Amino acid sequence: MYLLGIDCGGTSTEALLTTLEGRVLGRGHGGPANYTVNGVSGVLRSVREAMRGCWAQSGLEEAEAVPQITLAIGVSGAGRPSEQAELTEAFHPEGFTRVVVAHDAHIALLGALSGTDGVAVIAGTGSIAYGIHGERSHRVGGWGYLLGDEGGAFWIALQALRRVMRAYDRRLPEDQVLLEAVKSYFNVVDPSELIPLIYKTPLDRGYIGGFSKTIGTLADQGHGASQEILADAGRQLGRLAVSALAELGLTKTEGRVAACGGVFSAGRWVLVPMEEEIRLAAPRQRLTLPDFNAAAGAVFLAARHLCLELSPVAEGLRESSSHGVARDV
Template identity: 35%
Template structure:
């Protein structure tokens, strides 16, 4: 029996799988994003969620063959890694587990835990890939100077386009009315009050405005469509860099999938695919949500990976299983 834990910025998901791919139980707990808070938060969340999922399945944690705990922010403060690595052992009562960043769960879910690359485009952006036993992260340096193609990146450029439309530096398009209505602006310049003064530039609230840019593009806004196409190309560049660094042999075709809300945009997906036309990749729709990916990765760490047939069978749960939140 394998436990997958998918940490997120809004909630943390837990799933127990059997070795033949049956889903025994799921549970949800609060966010496990500890940066800016106490690292003790992680242990509290794991105790709550593991207790719940084991209670639902009526099995004690000691009977879990292997677990994989995917945590947001893991590895981004090197001095915290040893502390984070020790926490699941205290909760589970054994050492049969692994810990890593939540990008690994997203990769394992999207590709069914087989070698290849997953690009994540949510609030932030990054890729994670594995090949021949080696894992690699590219991107994800944060919104101040990276995260190209992410929801935050799209939103910032959309806000800039709104300002230029208001000034007459760009022709006014559907974005101007959509943004003003969405934010209930009395005047265009109230945008500064909302985003800077009230929100204080909050990353998640700004990133959520990407939906407004996507909707305006669908209404025919040329500036917003350009932003989305640029996002797709930027995300494709992350994939290209990852493939190059993973050491695939010439002629190898690399499985590539994606996760995150940015990919709901048709403009982004089309530009992403177009920019990868000359790259030897096999673009695949995501198979499973990250929490099931985490459980698959637990089985892989145990040396008992699920069969392709069992992985295919898990797709029956893909749209109903409880999921963690705010993947980056």
């Protein structure tokens, strides 16, 4: 028997095929698979593409392997039980008899904490906190760029752009370093030229959010405003974690909060204020980097579905992958 974990994201899909002990047999990648954007057919198409890579690397024949597989999938945009049920049913005609579907934040948490309970804060273009404690789960944030996503890459970029526009209006002192960085990244000569770029339809949040990496670079170079923006992002992300911990009754217990996603590549500028925010409310919780990625988290979800002991799965994944053990921030 085998475990097949799949991370279906808005940009790409990753599949990981393992033994019941977590030894990796094959990996594969596919296209975007967001339930809301790509629909069930799009999810199926990208998953099939990713699975082909698993069959090729493992040497297994698909027809023989599928009946022996427990399939676990985390799908972005599929946070409601009805959506997960629809996707579960869609995979039965593919030959899978043991299928479990979850939101992508769920598998990110399981990967980050090696299948154990706790909270993960995921900060990519947007932001969300997700926690599990026993039979309970709880999400905080993830409400999109208009209603939430505080501390995410798009939010960080937006804070920087607002500073530039306020300086352009003489409502803030001019920040030549930030201004030149904005002009270079967005390829404009004057800040007023940002308007058609920012308000064009459809809004390219990924492109705008990519400017957050420049903010991280400027912070490393000693730029005070960039450091302030990232510190504020860290505090916002810390508050997401605290809300999830409080809802799950974990503020007084020992445990871990995992920091997952590209925003944390900014390092201490985000992580230190985030950790301070968490420790004020939950002093026994440690902020750590993730153990494994979300595809491995889906493998843990499959293992939990079979009621397997998770420690051997984690050890098998660790021995056959490039991921190391978690580190405190």
